[in-house]
Amino acid sequence: MENSDKPLELYCFGESGNSYKAALTMELAEVAWKPVFVDFFNGETRTPEYRQLNTMGEAPLLVAGNKKLSQSGAIQQYLVSKTGKFGGNTPDEKLEVIRWVLWDNHKMSSVAGTTRFLANFLPEEKRPAEVIDWHKGRLRGSLNVLEQRLNGSEWLVGEHITIADIACCGYLFYPEPFGFERNEWPGIDRWLTDISNQKGWKHPYDLMPRNR
Numbered sequence: 277m278e279n280s281d282k283p284l285e286l287y288c289f290g291e292s293g294n295s296y297k298a299a300l301t302m303e304l305a306e307v308a309w310k311p312v313f314v315d316f317f318n319g320e321t322r323t324p325e326y327r328q329l330n331t332m333g334e335a336p337l338l339v340a341g342n343k344k345l346s347q348s349g350a351i352q353q354y355l356v357s358k359t360g361k362f363g364g365n366t367p368d369e370k371l372e373v374i375r376w377v378l379w380d381n382h383k384m385s386s387v388a389g390t391t392r393f394l395a396n397f398l399p400e401e402k403r404p405a406e407v408i409d410w411h412k413g414r415l416r417g418s419l420n421v422l423e424q425r426l427n428g429s430e431w432l433v434g435e436h437i438t439i440a441d442i443a444c445c446g447y448l449f450y451p452e453p454f455g456f457e458r459n460e461w462p463g464i465d466r467w468l469t470d471i472s473n474q475k476g477w478k479h480p481y482d483l484m485p486r487n488r
């Protein structure tokens with residue numbers, strides 16, 4: 277790590293599945309870290325102070341010594357490079373891992389996160405029913421891709437858990453309804469159980485602070 281006697285800091289909040297991917301990667305890799313609460317629901321990511329930390333205005337943000345890194349996929353790759361864990365074993369596996377992380381960030385977590393936000397965290401009178409339904413359709417498309425891959429394969433890539441699994445599960449442990457019911461997707465359901473059986477696994481609401 278950049279500075280081994282100081283724990284890494286992760287700017288995050290409990291409801292953030294994107295933050296969860298970084299937090300869970302550190303937890304499973306047994307990396308020392310501590311959360312710094314981002315008050316997303318009161319607009320902290322839009323403040324000039326936060327934009328100075330992260331010009332992209334998003335959580336998660338990892339601070340490791342002098343290094344500041346945003347984008348969950350980049351943070352995960354950084355952790356792979358520092359720990360040698362969860363990045364795949366062969367050159368082909370490493371490439372597959374990147375392929376699934378990119379797919380997750382674009383097609384899985386962004387859709388799941390947006391749908392969950394619109395359907396649960398917006399004030400009730402502002403929730404756009406048609407937009408939510410449209411996103412739920414997109415989400416089912418992504419869940420289908422994941423289900424197909426996990427039918428007959430224990431993990432997304434190779435024989436062990438990788439950051440690809442940790443990325444793709446980012447939103448799937450949350451309890452709020454957003455169009456994903458575990459019992460409809462047997463392959464995904466089995467895989468989520470296998471992830472939650474990993475040593476050190478914690479639910480997002482037990483891993484990161486929240487203000488609700």
Ligand SMILES: N[C@@H](CCC(=O)N[C@@H](CS)C(=O)NCC(=O)O)C(=O)O
Pocket residue numbers: 291292293294295316321333334335336346347348349381389
């Ligand atoms: N692709 C980014 C997405 C990060 C993201 O969208 N984070 C949300 C919280 S889960 C956020 O901070 N959004 C602030 C905003 O959109 O204004 C990643 O994987 O880290």
